[in-house]
Amino acid sequence: MKTDKTDTLLKSIFQEHKTEIADNGFSNRVIRQLPENNSREWIVWIFAAMGLSITLFLCLTSGCLQSALLVLHQVPLYYFLIGICAFPMLGAVMYYYVNSIRNYRFV
Amino acid sequence: MSSTEDIRLVSQVILLNDKKAFDNLVRKYQSPIRRFFLNLTMGDAPLSDDLAQETFIKAYLNINSFKGLSGFSTWLYRIAYNVYYDSARAQKHYEDIEESVIDRKYYAENDFSPDKMDIQKALKILRKEEQTAVLLFYMEDKTHKEIARIMDCPLGTAKTYILKGKEKLSVYFKQAGYEN
Numbered sequence: 001m002k003t004d005k006t007d008t009l010l011k012s013i014f015q016e017h018k019t020e021i022a023d024n025g026f027s028n029r030v031i032r033q034l035p036e037n038n039s040r041e042w043i044v045w046i047f048a049a050m051g052l053s054i055t056l057f058l059c060l061t062s063g064c065l066q067s068a069l070l071v072l073h074q075v076p077l078y079y080f081l082i083g084i085c086a087f088p089m090l091g092a093v094m095y096y097y098v099n100s101i102r103n104y105r106f107v
Numbered sequence: 108m109s110s111t112e113d114i115r116l117v118s119q120v121i122l123l124n125d126k127k128a129f130d131n132l133v134r135k136y137q138s139p140i141r142r143f144f145l146n147l148t149m150g151d152a153p154l155s156d157d158l159a160q161e162t163f164i165k166a167y168l169n170i171n172s173f174k175g176l177s178g179f180s181t182w183l184y185r186i187a188y189n190v191y192y193d194s195a196r197a198q199k200h201y202e203d204i205e206e207s208v209i210d211r212k213y214y215a216e217n218d219f220s221p222d223k224m225d226i227q228k229a230l231k232i233l234r235k236e237e238q239t240a241v242l243l244f245y246m247e248d249k250t251h252k253e254i255a256r257i258m259d260c261p262l263g264t265a266k267t268y269i270l271k272g273k274e275k276l277s278v279y280f281k282q283a284g285y286e287n
Contacts, residue, residue, distance in 0.1 A: 006277045009285060014245035017226045021138045021145070026156065030133050030163045031126060041123055 113179040120170050129170075133163050136180065139247060140187055146242050147191055149227050158194055162187045177256050184249070184257045188239060195235070229279045233272050240268035241276065 059065040113135075119128035140162055144155035165186050173182050230238050236258065243249040243257060255265040 006273055009280065010241075010245050010273060010276055013226070013280065013285065014242075018246050019142065021141045023134060023137055026137050026141070026159070027130060027133045030137075030160055031130050033160060033164055034126060034129070034167050035164075043122065 110178050110180075114175055117170060117173055117175075117179060120167070129167055132166075132179070136183055137163075139180075140183065143184070143187060143242060143247060144191065146226070146230065146246065147238060149231065154194075158187070158190050161194075162190045165190065177253065181249070181253045181256055184243065184247070184253075185259070188257050191239075192235075225280075225283060229276055229283075232275055232279055237268045237272035237275070240265055241272035244269050 059068075113132065116128040116132050119125040120132075137159065141155055141159045144158045145152060148154045148158070162183065166183055169186075173179065230241070233241060239258060240254055243254045244251075249257065251262060251266055251269070254269070255262045258265055258268075
């Protein structure tokens with residue numbers, strides 16, 4: 001048999017015998033056997049707190065926070081109300097948009 | 108799931124210790140890994156499941172060492188390969204178990220037709236390294252480069268294993284009446 005023919009033959013034989021094995025609770029057994037590790041979510045919170053602290057420090061020392069407060073002081077009250085309503089609405093629209101893209105990609 | 112999705116899940120496991128993400132990886136790869144072991148152990152389903160379980164637990168414990176240089180699948184097969192050879196060395200099951208016992212066990216525990224025995228019988232004529240390389244190449248569709256990574260050997264050596272395995276199998280299947 002020639003090499004390419006042998007390759008084709010072997011490929012077809014092995015692919016013919018390639019069976020998908022049903023899970024039958026195997027994955028659950030594996031997950032139950034996994035050792036309990038301490039959650040590492042705190043890493044995310046530590047970095048978030050550090051980021052927030054640095055931002056606040058920079059704002060306060062550079063005086064930009066005070067300037068922003070002065071500007072905001074002159075803004076009418078209904079501007080704030082519109083802002084308060086607009087942010088959740090914009091957030092919701094963004095959330096549904098991102099979710100629709102994700103569902104489309106992984107269906 | 109794409110390899111990008113694999114990397115996203117691995118990141119979730121590493122950063123957040125997200126077991127749900129790892130569960131998704133296990134569900135995706137349980138079939139190829141168990142099939143790989145089932146063929147290497149000549150159809151010993153309980154042993155295959157034990158080895159597959161050990162593979163996934165080792166993967167979970169060492170997931171920090173996954174650098175993403177190769178695909179997650181290749182990395183997982185590398186662990187599976189090591190688990191199998193550690194087990195084989197420890198138990199020497201492939202030397203101690205008589206052929207007849209394997210055959211009986213195989214028929215009893217697996218719902219395969221006698222035709223499928225041809226593959227097992229054919230694999231028995233190969234050396235362990237050749238079996239692994241041939242299975243990865245012809246059944247699991249791995250490339251030469253991936254096989255070299257999995258078996259931790261030079262590319263040329265991996266190619267040689269496949270070539271020698273192919274030559275032996277070619278003769279075997281020819282004698283068994285398989286032809287193009």
